[in-house]
Structure formats: structure tokens, C-alpha cells
Amino acid sequence: MTAPLLQVQGLVKRFGGLTATDQATLDVRPGEIHALIGPNGAGKTTLIQQLSGVLAPDAGQIRFAGDDITALPMSQRVRRGLVRSFQITSIFRRLSVLDNLALAVPAGPGSGGFWRPARAERARYEAAAAVAERVGLGAQLHRLAGELAHGEQRQLELGLALATRPRLLLLDEPMAGMGADESERMVALLQSLRAELGMLLVEHDMDAVFRLADRISTLVAGRVIASGTPQQIREHPEVRRAYLGDELESGVSS
Numbered sequence: 001m002t003a004p005l006l007q008v009q010g011l012v013k014r015f016g017g018l019t020a021t022d023q024a025t026l027d028v029r030p031g032e033i034h035a036l037i038g039p040n041g042a043g044k045t046t047l048i049q050q051l052s053g054v055l056a057p058d059a060g061q062i063r064f065a066g067d068d069i070t071a072l073p074m075s076q077r078v079r080r081g082l083v084r085s086f087q088i089t090s091i092f093r094r095l096s097v098l099d100n101l102a103l104a105v106p107a108g109p110g111s112g113g114f115w116r117p118a119r120a121e122r123a124r125y126e127a128a129a130a131v132a133e134r135v136g137l138g139a140q141l142h143r144l145a146g147e148l149a150h151g152e153q154r155q156l157e158l159g160l161a162l163a164t165r166p167r168l169l170l171l172d173e174p175m176a177g178m179g180a181d182e183s184e185r186m187v188a189l190l191q192s193l194r195a196e197l198g199m200l201l202v203e204h205d206m207d208a209v210f211r212l213a214d215r216i217s218t219l220v221a222g223r224v225i226a227s228g229t230p231q232q233i234r235e236h237p238e239v240r241r242a243y244l245g246d247e248l249e250s251g252v253s254s
């Protein structure tokens with residue numbers, strides 16, 4: 001089996017007397033879509049914030065591509081390819097789609113010399129246009145980001161993360177606030193990326209989760225109570241009792 005890209009081992013985060021992350025252990029393999037589900041307040045966002053470097057854990061370890069990154073700041077995690085998208089709105093609304101994406105493309109080697117800036121800028125804009133195409137915004141390059149529909153803004157947010165060339169994307173509720181058509185487009189987009197990079201997906205839309213995920217981990221009160229294939233999670237008695245029973249009854253396709 002391939003070595004995991006992300007390994008979370010015994011992670012703990014306390015807020016005063018509340019243990020929001022309680023000995024959480026899970027891993028994400030290269031190219032895998034791993035969903036993290038659980039009831040409101042289970043600690044999904046808190047876990048993602050520790051993985052992205054927003055919050056420091058009180059105990060435990062985070063390894064990425066074999067290295068211990070538990071104490072690294074967010075910028076260094078991004079440079080290594082561990083990138084968070086969504087829930088933090090990072091779009092410049094008064095800039096075009098293309099300019100937004102160009103700003104997110106990291107400066108490559110050769111962007112510093114005397115004659116080189118023009119060439120580097122061209123390369124940066126070419127990379128930005130390719131990402132726009134990738135996220136379905138190829139026809140919207142010159143529209144202002146603030147004028148895009150909600151679903152398109154989320155596609156742009158995904159593009160901003162992709163522009164940094166991640167190896168693992170942390171996706172915090174990519175379908176939040178979307179209508180059925182927009183969700184469908186996002187599911188197809190995430191499907192199309194699965195060969196290129198790993199994803200840890202936090203999402204309340206169980207239909208999307210069960211269609212996309214290779215594996216699912218269920219978090220309840222900060223603890224990972226089960227990790228497994230969608231089928232294993234669907235049939236897991238504790239998961240059904242703690243969370244999924246209600247969700248399944250409200251219409252998740254099987």
C-alpha cells in the first residue's frame with residue numbers, strides 16, 4: 001500500500017475545559033479523497049485548522065510526506081503542498097478572475113533578474129489561465145470576481161488553492177450555500193482532480209460525500225470513532241447511532 005501523504009497521530013486541542021480534538025488519528029493517501037464527517041460541533045473545523053496551521057495542537061503529531069510539520073507555520077505547509085481552501089474567503093472581489101489567480105501562482109525561479117520580470121509575468125498569467133480552465137472559469141477570465149455567481153466564486157476559491165500546486169487540499173465545506181446545479185458542478189470538478197492530488201473533505205452534504213470519498217472518517221466529540229470505505233461507514237453501528245442514522249433517513253442515496 002502507498003505510504004500516507006498526511007498522517008495525524010493522537011492530536012489533541014483543548015479550549016478551556018472543552019476537548020475539541022480528542023486523540024484524533026487518521027491518514028490521507030496520495031490521490032485519495034478522504035471525507036471527514038460528524039455532527040455540528042464535532043470538531044471538524046478545529047481539526048482542519050490544526051492541519052493548515054491556524055491553530056497549534058496541545059498534543060499529538062502531524063506528518064506530511066514523511067516529515068513532522070506539527071510546529072510549522074501555515075506558509076511553510078503551503079510551500080510543501082498542504083493547502084486549505086474554502087471557508088476563508090480569499091477572493092479579491094474588485095480584481096478579475098485572471099488577476100486573482102495570477103496573484104496566487106507562486107513566483108517561480110527567474111522572477112528576480114533585470115530582464116526577467118516580463119517573462120515571469122507572462123508565465124504566471126499563462127499558469128493562471130490554465131487554472132481558470134481547470135476549474136471551469138476559462139470563459140470568465142476578465143470578469144470581476146465580485147460579479148461571479150456564488151458557485152463560480154467557490155470554483156475560483158478552489159482555483160486559488162490549485163494555483164499554489166498543492167499535493168493535498170483541505171476542503172472545508174466546498175458545497176456550502178450552493179444550489180443543486182452548483183453542487184453537481186463542484187462534485188464533478190473534485191472528481192476530475194482526484195488523480196492529481198489528495199483531498200481531505202469536510203462536507204455536510206452526505207450525498208456528495210458518499211459519491212466522492214474513497215474513505216470516510218467520522219468525528220464525534222473530537223474523537224475519530226471510525227475510518228473506512230463509504231460502505232463500511234454506512235454500515236457501522238456506532239456511526240449510524242451517533243450521526244448517520246438521521247442523515248440516511250433524510251435521503252442519502254445508497
Ligand SMILES: Nc1ncnc2c1ncn2[C@@H]1O[C@H](COP(=O)(O)OP(=O)(O)OP(=O)(O)O)[C@@H](O)[C@H]1O
Pocket residue numbers: 015018020038039040041042043044045046047
Ligand atoms: N476558538 C474557540 N474557542 C472555544 N471553543 C471553540 C473554539 N472553536 C471551536 N470551539 C468549540 O469546539 C467544538 C468543535 O467546534 P468545530 O467548529 O471544530 O466543530 P465542527 O465539527 O466544525 O462543527 P460544524 O459542523 O458546526 O461546523 C465546539 O464545541 C465549538 O464550540
